[in-house]
Amino acid sequence: xxxxxxxxxxxxxxxxxxxxxxxxxxxxxxxxxxxxxxxxxxxxxxxxxxxxxxxxxxxxxxxxxxxxxxxxxxxxxxxxxxxxxxxxxxxxxxxxxxxxxxxxxxxxxxxxxxxxxxxxxxxxxxxxxxxxxxxxxxxxxxxxxxxxxxxxxxxxxxxxxxxxxxxxxxxxxxxxxxxxxxxxxxxxxxxxxxxxxxxxxxxxxxxxxxxxxxxxxxxxxxxxxxxxxxxxxxxxxxxxxxxxxxxxxxxxxxxxxxxxxxxxxxxxxxxxxxxxx
Amino acid sequence: xxxxxxxxxxxxxxxxxxxxxxxxxxxxxxxxxxxxxxxxxxxxxxxxxxxxxxxxxxxxxxxxxxxxxxxxxxxxxxxxxxxxxxxxxxxxxxxxxxxxxxxxxxxxxxxxxxxxxxxxxxxxxxxxxxxxxxxxxxxxxxxxxxxxxxxxxxxxxxxxxxxxxxxxxxxxxxxxxxxxxxxxxxxxxxxxxxxxxxxxxxxxxxxxxxxxxxxxxxxxxxxxxxxxxxxxxxxxxxxxxxxxxxxxxxxxxxxxxxxxxxxxxxxxxxxxxxxxxxxxxxxxxxxxxxxxxxxxxxxxxxxxxxxxxxxxxxxxxxxxxxx
Numbered sequence: 068x069x070x071x072x073x074x075x076x077x078x079x080x081x082x083x084x085x086x087x088x089x090x091x092x093x094x095x096x097x098x099x100x101x102x103x104x105x106x107x108x109x110x111x112x113x114x115x116x117x118x119x120x121x122x123x124x125x126x127x128x129x130x131x132x133x134x135x136x137x138x139x140x141x142x143x144x145x146x147x148x149x150x151x152x153x154x155x156x157x158x159x160x161x162x163x164x165x166x167x168x169x170x171x172x173x174x175x176x177x178x179x180x181x182x183x184x185x186x187x188x189x190x191x192x193x194x195x196x197x198x199x200x201x202x203x204x205x206x207x208x209x210x211x212x213x214x215x216x217x218x219x220x221x222x223x224x225x226x227x228x229x230x231x232x233x234x235x236x237x238x239x240x241x242x243x244x245x246x247x248x249x250x251x252x253x254x255x256x257x258x259x260x261x262x263x264x265x266x267x268x269x270x271x272x273x274x275x276x277x278x279x280x281x282x283x284x285x286x287x288x289x290x291x292x293x294x295x296x297x298x299x300x301x302x303x304x305x306x307x308x309x310x311x312x313x314x315x316x317x318x319x320x321x322x323x324x325x326x327x328x329x330x331x332x333x334x335x336x337x338x339x340x341x342x343x344x
Numbered sequence: 345x346x347x348x349x350x351x352x353x354x355x356x357x358x359x360x361x362x363x364x365x366x367x368x369x370x371x372x373x374x375x376x377x378x379x380x381x382x383x384x385x386x387x388x389x390x391x392x393x394x395x396x397x398x399x400x401x402x403x404x405x406x407x408x409x410x411x412x413x414x415x416x417x418x419x420x421x422x423x424x425x426x427x428x429x430x431x432x433x434x435x436x437x438x439x440x441x442x443x444x445x446x447x448x449x450x451x452x453x454x455x456x457x458x459x460x461x462x463x464x465x466x467x468x469x470x471x472x473x474x475x476x477x478x479x480x481x482x483x484x485x486x487x488x489x490x491x492x493x494x495x496x497x498x499x500x501x502x503x504x505x506x507x508x509x510x511x512x513x514x515x516x517x518x519x520x521x522x523x524x525x526x527x528x529x530x531x532x533x534x535x536x537x538x539x540x541x542x543x544x545x546x547x548x549x550x551x552x553x554x555x556x557x558x559x560x561x562x563x564x565x566x567x568x569x570x571x572x573x574x575x576x577x578x579x580x581x582x583x584x585x586x587x588x589x590x591x592x593x594x595x596x597x598x599x600x601x602x603x604x605x606x607x608x609x610x611x612x613x614x615x616x617x618x619x620x621x622x623x624x625x626x627x628x629x630x631x632x633x634x635x636x637x638x639x640x641x642x643x644x645x646x647x648x649x650x651x652x653x654x655x656x657x658x659x660x661x662x663x664x665x666x667x
Contacts, residue, residue: 077570078469078471081469081471082471082473084466085466085467085477088463088481089477089480089481091538092481092483092484092538092541093480093483095492095495095496095538096483096487096495098495098498098499098506099495102495102498110504111504112504113503113509114509115504157391157392158392160388160389160391161388161391161392161393163388164384164386164388164389165389168381168384168385169381170381170382170385170386173385176389176393179401180392180393180396182401183396183400183401185649185650185653186404186646187595187599187642187645187649188599189599189622189625189641189642189645190404190643190645190646191399191400191403191404192629192642193403193406193407193415193629193639194402194403194404194407194410195399196630197406198399198403201419213399214395214400217391217392217395217399217400218392219396219400222392241377246380246384247381247384247388248384248387248388272486275488276486276488278489278601278602278605278606279601279626282630283630293490294488294489294490295490297488297490297494298490298606300494301490301493301494301497301606308498311494311498312494312498314494315488315490315491315494315495318488318490318491319487322486322487322488323483323486323487326482326483326486330475330479333482333486334478334482334546337546338546338547338549338550341546341547341550341551341585341588341589342547342550342551
């Protein structure tokens with residue numbers, strides 16, 4: 068066999084393996100969408116009906132009659148947005164100080180902060196819940212948001228990005244009479260955009276999909292996120308699968324659209340958390 | 345001449361005075377600047393340090409404290425010493441959940457990381473359509489676990505699920521999967537692996553793309569085939585990334601909760617063989633309102649992860665090649 072032919076053959080097998088993997092990866096999504104458009108009868112037939120006779124869009128209406136999906140969207144979007152913006156501001160501020168300013172106690176504070184990364188979240192949950200209960204914040208969006216505004220991981224990530232910026236830039240700014248807040252805001256922040264993007268993506272993804280904390284603090288249906296709402300749908304007896312699948316589709320499409328639109332940022336962001344973490 | 349000299353020395357004195365003045369000014373200004381720097385530094389870190397202090401570090405110690413109390417549903421509690429811990433070491437449910445958790449972790453991590461390395465390596469060869477593959481493989485990673493659990497529960501349905509139908513086409517009668525105590529764990533492992541590949545694959549692929557092509561060219565000239573190249577170049581150079589991915593996957597798998605909570609359900613016959621330690625924590629803390637005991641379980645989870653972290657740090661020095 069010639070080199071080219073061997074190369075071609077080689078590539079055929081690579082594609083074969085990868086396509087098999089892709090089929091396994093996307094079948095559940097396709098099945099979710101197809102099932103959401105079937106009648107209850109079609110969804111339970113054996114052998115399975117692949118395509119519904121006529122798409123049952125009313126399943127999407129029905130799931131919204133069972134659960135207040137618009138409310139869930141509102142809660143999830145507010146939670147995700149406020150938490151992400153908060154983390155971007157707070158983590159970049161702290162990350163800048165840890166990377167670029169010398170101050171007494173810096174090393175000790177930084178190490179204590181890093182130790183938070185090693186503690187599993189279960190160790191925080193009960194006291195966080197008790198604080199929220201004590202301040203009568205259960206079943207509010209504030210309870211969802213507040214603990215998530217602070218992130219040791221985010222601060223560490225931002226510090227790593229700030230460390231890479233050459234020293235000369237801020238020395239020039241100091242000679243011009245800028246204070247550190249001005250340097251941070253006007254000079255440094257624009258230079259760490261890739262870091263901010265990486266943090267934003269990690270935070271958006273985690274907030275949108277998070278289950279345990281929303282499940283614990285907000286038990287009233289009006290204050291649930293999509294994730295907790297779906298969990299309550301799954302818990303209902305006599306599961307009507309087409310209607311449940313319609314709920315699942317409603318819960319996941321925004322994140323998938325955001326991912327498809329910002330693929331490059333997602334992939335670079337995740338990759339950089341891997342190399343910097 | 346005389347006057348000239350005097351003038352000269354006067355000038356010198358003046359010059360020295362000026363220099364001294366400037367020096368003093370600079371020094372004062374410098375320490376003033378330094379104080380200013382401290383001010384800005386503390387101001388910038390304050391919100392994060394305060395928030396982490398209350399909701400994380402403070403919470404950690406508060407949890408430790410709760411673990412010595414009988415905190416229940418209404419927030420009132422008494423100090424009960426080590427009672428929760430003596431209950432912990434004699435609780436068969438704790439042992440069962442720990443065994444399940446270890447079993448689950450030992451199955452999920454090698455499978456996820458192994459398949460991720462395979463996919464990343466294949467994607468790193470010069471083929472067409474890398475972008476599309478990468479996007480599709482990453483889709484499960486952006487999908488809400490609650491929705492994932494829902495659709496897989498449907499796929500794994502013993503009677504009318506798609507998976508058992510496909511198995512029946514090749515003559516296999518599938519089990520009841522998530523309803524069968526013998527198979528529920530495997531069903532969970534399959535879903536976890538399916539969810540976990542995208543994330544690991546992205547990190548590994550970034551690591552692979554950082555390997556210099558020169559290594560491979562040199563190996564090709566020496567006559568090493570792709571398999572040999574993989575074991576003698578890719579794996580050693582990639583070992584820090586692989587190590588990172590393994591550690592992250594282990595810690596995540598150990599804390600699994602969502603899939604068990606959503607796919608198996610508390611009334612299922614299979615729950616005894618699948619419930620994890622975090623699931624047990626959740627039920628004690630937020631369903632049975634046995635919060636003091638739950639706090640002790642949280643301390644146990646922390647202790648296990650701490651031991652693991654110390655061990656992995658020691659191993660890291662031994663195993664991982666850094667360039």
